[in-house]
Amino acid sequence: MPQKQKSEPQSDRNPQSNRDPKQSMSWLLQYLRPVKWRMLALLLLLLATTALQLLNPQIVQRFIDQATGSGSVSGLLSLAGLYLAVAVLNQLFTVSVDFLGNDVAWRATNQIRANLLKHVLRLDMRFHNVKTPGEMIERIDGDVTNMSNFFAMFIAKIVGSFVLLAGILGYMFVYDWMIAATMTAFTCLSIGVMFRIRDLGVKASQSERQANASLFGLIEERIAGIEDVQANGGVPRLMNRYHRAMRSVFLSGRKAWMLRVMPWNVTVAMFTVTVTIVLLLSVRMYLQGHITLGMLFLFFQYTQMLNDPIEQLGDQLQEFQKAKSGMRRARELLSLRSEIADGDGDELPPGPLSVSFERVNFGYGEDQRILHDISFKLKPGERLGLIGRTGSGKSSISRLLLRLYNSDSGVIRVGGADIRSLRLESLYRRVGMVTQDVQLFDGTLRDNLTLFNPRLSDETILETTERLGLRPWIEAMPEGLDARLSAGGASLSAGEAQLFALTRVFLTQPSLVILDEPSSRLDAATEATLQRAVDQLLEQCTGIVIAHRLATLDKVDKIMVLRQGRIIEFGPRAALAQDPSSEYARLLRADRQEELA
The missing domain is CATH 1.20.1560.10 (ABC transporter type 1, transmembrane domain)
Structure with a gap:
């Protein structure tokens, strides 16, 4: 495993570089x-x-x-x-x-x-x-x-x-x-x-x-x-x-x-x-x-x-x-040089992509280890539910998958390929992510939905928004897709913003989707609408869903429970739910008692 490079000014490595006329x-x-x-x-x-x-x-x-x-x-x-x-x-x-x-x-x-x-x-x-x-x-x-x-x-x-x-x-x-x-x-x-x-x-x-x-x-x-x-x-x-x-x-x-x-x-x-x-x-x-x-x-x-x-x-x-x-x-x-070095590989298998972590360790600083010896595998098309307390490392796994950071050690594979060997553009073309905070930009609805991609037609956009239940809201706008949004998305509700983010991912037709607590700010009715959209999205790809609300994980295939950056439980959701001694079953019971209270 090569040593991680640190971002540092070239001038620090060569003090004369900025002084040479x-x-x-x-x-x-x-x-x-x-x-x-x-x-x-x-x-x-x-x-x-x-x-x-x-x-x-x-x-x-x-x-x-x-x-x-x-x-x-x-x-x-x-x-x-x-x-x-x-x-x-x-x-x-x-x-x-x-x-x-x-x-x-x-x-x-x-x-x-x-x-x-x-x-x-x-x-x-x-x-x-x-x-x-x-x-x-x-x-x-x-x-x-x-x-x-x-x-x-x-x-x-x-x-x-x-x-x-x-x-x-x-x-x-x-x-x-x-x-x-x-x-x-x-x-x-x-x-x-x-x-x-x-x-x-x-x-x-x-x-x-x-x-x-x-x-x-x-x-x-x-x-x-x-x-x-x-x-x-x-x-x-x-x-x-x-x-x-x-x-x-x-x-x-x-x-x-x-x-x-x-x-x-x-x-x-x-x-x-x-x-x-x-x-x-x-x-x-x-x-x-x-x-x-x-x-x-x-x-x-x-x-x-x-x-x-x-x-x-x-x-x-x-x-x-x-x-x-x-x-x-x-x-x-x-x-300054990024520690994320672009690979030269372009080839990924068609359809949903497999995911594997092999003894992955990671920390945001030298003295701040977040993930410890993380190993798991997902087959193409499987859905994984990630749960754990705040700071347990759930979001760090998603950031490593998108190569926003490099792992300190270990190997991460997508579609059987080490992600460090792939070109970043090829990785991003096949992997989509919906974060908790949706970023909206100063531009039209069309620009925000397509992220300024002119190759996506209005017909494709409207067909996708129809599937997600967002089209009636768009058609109610006086200018339709040409209506302007302000930066920050103050004109949208939390639910509409999350549906926007899902539409963006839908339009890229990814093979692996990461949903980072997409319903954390939604009411029950809006969450139900969002869940239907998520189910449609995950029919076509491998999915990783990070959630605090266990109800959003009813349709996942596997569950991973993290605690302080370590996997304490990983297996089929149905089997873990039926095992009264499992951590997942304990969390389900606690969740039901909270609802009854």
Whole structure:
């Protein structure tokens, strides 16, 4: 028996995996490749926009020189018209760059979201038992949104800033090397400082995202249990926890922000010194007659323009730190591996499936053993009734059969095949389950009955609901199968919800069905209707029925009684019922006495 694998981040097994820039870039490029042509178009637009930005100050310079000299009115009007046309064109290009940048970002990051969600849905239940939906929303959407914000402006701001810097400095070297050298020194120092401390706020940003995830998890968890919170006076305690979580968000967010703005603060100080030097040199050259008034304006304008790309680089460096923390958390999530390894077998015999447990042991934790040495066999088409006190291991057997968990040791066979050798899709196609809590989704009746399977026709759905007694209720709805249900199923009674769950299983035509206390919340009349539906379902397949009410087990073939994770009785129902010394017979007597009382 191979040792059970534990779900753990790959980064824990290889601490350098999330810190290797080459791996990070390779991981990122796989999402950017599908949008490479849009990125090329974005780059071309960006070059055109940069050219227009460099052109406008030169038009103003010529306008000033002609206005202070002997320029004609028509020439000045032409320059003014040209300036206006370039400004409008520049604005159009800027809007196009923003639009295309966001388009590229959302196309790339939406695929990351899809991959994260798909990966999380395939992780085993040990992972989901310790993660709240609120935390997962933050991991799948919140972290990726930070990445999207960075990607949206990466080319437009980062690449564009470098192109603009190169254009300004190149132009200035043509006119005056001293001013150009001053501006170049400022640029190199600013970029060097920013890149030197670019990761300063990454770790703090990760802590900020984790604090947000914890807050969302707390809110989601308490809203989901609002009835218990209100009924037991838990609102003050909840608000106390909320305020503590918000304080953690505030403190971690403040620390992350202060570290992220550090590069910007440094560049502001250096820019102030640079502007002063350039202005002094320019005014001196003007007073000496080496440059015109228009050229003085041009030098000043280019110096001011120099600050824009530096500032944009600083802003994007903050976004980069957020994006990098999100990227690390996303890669960490994707590196988690489920302990449920998919097999490669597809073959299961047609018709009802046999079931066997061979010395199976299982626990949800290393020190929490639930099942002890469980062994039994069911022939194809047999029905097993599982009974036992709460915590005896009944539901754990069903979860192992569906491979929501792996057993710690032993072998489980369905249709004669070890379930670990089967593809999960093949197993789920032949095994159906109705749980105590029926999950309904925001969608139509049809979507909820078929679980969004478009291959099932309305005729098949209505024929199945007719057999289960649910069709009159559907036909009473104004829109029939197109009527919408809200998430959670607040519009359905417990009986209707259970019939919904049975219909889902009917529609999959399973060969093995597990019913986990399907009538636990029903009244006697609704339970009778449900029991007839269950009897119809079990005519075509092998069945395992977990029940507290012994009356629901009148038609099963075998009974298994569990106590503290061990089988204390297993055999034909009729024989156990007639044996006054059996545990099942004792439970039947106790059940009858309770009814009489």
